[in-house]
Amino acid sequence: MSDVKLNLIAGEWLAGEAEIENRNPSDLSDLVGMFAQASADQLDATLHQARRAQAEWATYGMERKQAVLMAIGTELMARAEELGTLLSREEGKPLAEGKGEVYRAGQFFTYYAAECLRQLGENADSVRPGVEIDVRREAVGVVAVISPWNFPTATASWKIAPALCYGNAVVWKPANITPASAVALTEIIARQDIPKGLFSLVMGSGSSIGQRLVESPLVNAISFTGSVPVGKGIASAAIQNLTKVQMEMGSKNALAVMDDADLDLAVSLALGGAFGGTGQKCTASSRLVVHAAIHDAFVEKLVAGAQAMKVGHALAEGTQMGPVVSAQQLSENLAYVDLGKSEGAELACGGQRLEMPQDGFYMSPGVFLNTTTTMRINREEMFAPLTSVIKVGSFDEALSVVNDTNFGLTSGIVTRNLARATHFRRNARTGVVTVNLPTAGTDYHVPFGGRGDSSYGPREQGRAAAEFYTTVKTAYISAGAPQ
Numbered sequence: 104m105s106d107v108k109l110n111l112i113a114g115e116w117l118a119g120e121a122e123i124e125n126r127n128p129s130d131l132s133d134l135v136g137m138f139a140q141a142s143a144d145q146l147d148a149t150l151h152q153a154r155r156a157q158a159e160w161a162t163y164g165m166e167r168k169q170a171v172l173m174a175i176g177t178e179l180m181a182r183a184e185e186l187g188t189l190l191s192r193e194e195g196k197p198l199a200e201g202k203g204e205v206y207r208a209g210q211f212f213t214y215y216a217a218e219c220l221r222q223l224g225e226n227a228d229s230v231r232p233g234v235e236i237d238v239r240r241e242a243v244g245v246v247a248v249i250s251p252w253n254f255p256t257a258t259a260s261w262k263i264a265p266a267l268c269y270g271n272a273v274v275w276k277p278a279n280i281t282p283a284s285a286v287a288l289t290e291i292i293a294r295q296d297i298p299k300g301l302f303s304l305v306m307g308s309g310s311s312i313g314q315r316l317v318e319s320p321l322v323n324a325i326s327f328t329g330s331v332p333v334g335k336g337i338a339s340a341a342i343q344n345l346t347k348v349q350m351e352m353g354s355k356n357a358l359a360v361m362d363d364a365d366l367d368l369a370v371s372l373a374l375g376g377a378f379g380g381t382g383q384k385c386t387a388s389s390r391l392v393v394h395a396a397i398h399d400a401f402v403e404k405l406v407a408g409a410q411a412m413k414v415g416h417a418l419a420e421g422t423q424m425g426p427v428v429s430a431q432q433l434s435e436n437l438a439y440v441d442l443g444k445s446e447g448a449e450l451a452c453g454g455q456r457l458e459m460p461q462d463g464f465y466m467s468p469g470v471f472l473n474t475t476t477t478m479r480i481n482r483e484e485m486f487a488p489l490t491s492v493i494k495v496g497s498f499d500e501a502l503s504v505v506n507d508t509n510f511g512l513t514s515g516i517v518t519r520n521l522a523r524a525t526h527f528r529r530n531a532r533t534g535v536v537t538v539n540l541p542t543a544g545t546d547y548h549v550p551f552g553g554r555g556d557s558s559y560g561p562r563e564q565g566r567a568a569a570e571f572y573t574t575v576k577t578a579y580i581s582a583g584a585p586q
């Protein structure tokens with residue numbers, strides 16, 4: 104088929120061993136496109152070429168690298184409307200979120216463009232007289248980027264941009280559910296002044312091409328975002344080759360709402376945090392830990408807000424929540440609704456499959472009440488437009504419930520009390536903590552990552568990314584006496 108979108112293998116756009124179709128989850132009659140699936144041989148070929156290209160990239164001056172990253176970022180930002188539309192069409196998030204994501208992806212590239220010029224080392228005197236020490240960072244080599252579908256452009260960009268900035272080659276295996284955004288980003292990168300094969304796109308399923316990629320001894324580092332079971336499998340594969348690994352794997356984030364909170368602010372943070380991106384965010388507010396004194400008033404407004412949310416086609420005007428991404432995700436979500444009810448939670452609203460004029464994976468935003476921390480709906484990442492209210496009697500109990508999870512990505516508190524906000528900020532066991540702000544929504548110039556099952560390895564984003572994408576070299580220099 105002539106309009107199949109291809110993989111970028113060793114610098115060439117190539118057809119694969121098979122093709123998959125990609126359909127719009129808002130309207131299954133809309134075929135987004137056909138996408139090539141890379142073969143094992145193609146993967147091996149591109150990994151070999153990546154190694155050669157990386158050596159060449161290492162010789163580029165820093166201004167030349169900076170220009171490449173700046174051009175990618177500038178183009179993404181300039182085309183945010185067009186590429187955001189494509190992203191929303193294939194992933195299902197409302198257009199404003201799709202455009203925002205592409206723009207943010209551009210900012211990752213422009214941020215790391217500037218970082219190309221800021222790679223400073225350290226120096227020291229040796230304990231041995233006449234010897235000086237120079238400590239600097241070097242590229243790791245070939246980096247495998249494995250990204251999920253929920254932020255198909257932004258997540259990939261916050262990995263690809265620092266990988267290139269710090270001098271690495273990249274082999275990118277995007278989620279097979281969102282290949283169109285991957286091809287669009289790859290087309291931009293491939294047009295730049297980079298060595299042939301420095302950047303590769305290998306579309307295909309995680310269990311085949313993804314698994315082969317993480318098992319390859321030609322890969323020096325793996326950056327992964329996705330589910331815990333897949334992450335653990337990747338870590339096991341990586342350790343066989345002693346490959347460096349960094350993983351971000353979702354969470355069970357809690358927003359604590361105190362009795363002194365601004366009620367309207369708390370409700371709007373909860374609605375945005377729980378249902379933004381159709382709840383398919385690793386930073387989603389899936390547990391709402393609410394003080395008893397404000398509980399009833401909060402719940403009344405929360406349920407009314409959830410019921411008023413306009414669910415619809417991602418590209419339709421006024422849509423506040425799009426469909427979920429796939430049939431599988433929808434059926435898992437509905438199974439969680441049944442599970443919650445069977446565990447004794449009260450479904451106050453939503454959680455139902457919705458029929459729309461067009462065939463898609465629609466469901467209504469759901470709120471569970473009277474839930475406890477031991478219920479599976481409060482322990483497992485659902486990745487659904489579902490949230491649970493847990494009633495607590497005090498600030499101390501709220502903090503203990505927030506921390507009662509195997510995950511630890513983000514947490515938040517809504518309060519006007521400085522002492523409570525400060526104590527929470529210092530004692531919540533998460534990598535990100537927010538005060539009077541949503542649990543979702545982070546900046547790009549500071550570290551991002553979690554604790555527990557949420558993350559493994561060095562932090563992503565900001566300057567913290569250098570820890571993963573570089574290795575440290577300590578040089579000892581004896582200059583001798585001048586003649």
Ligand code: NDP
Nearest residue numbers: 250251277278279308309313314329330333352353385486
């Ligand atoms: P996965 O963990 O299966 O997928 C994430 C990425 O890993 C995709 O690119 C996937 O490829 C790839 N992958 C899958 N298996 C392997 C493997 N054996 N080796 C290498 N790469 C692999 O997540 P799903 O998309 O299936 O989502 C399932 C659940 O994971 C969600 O419901 C949610 O709970 C969680 N999740 C969390 C995310 C987060 O932001 N932390 C993001 C996405 C999901 P492919 O998709 O092509 O198979």
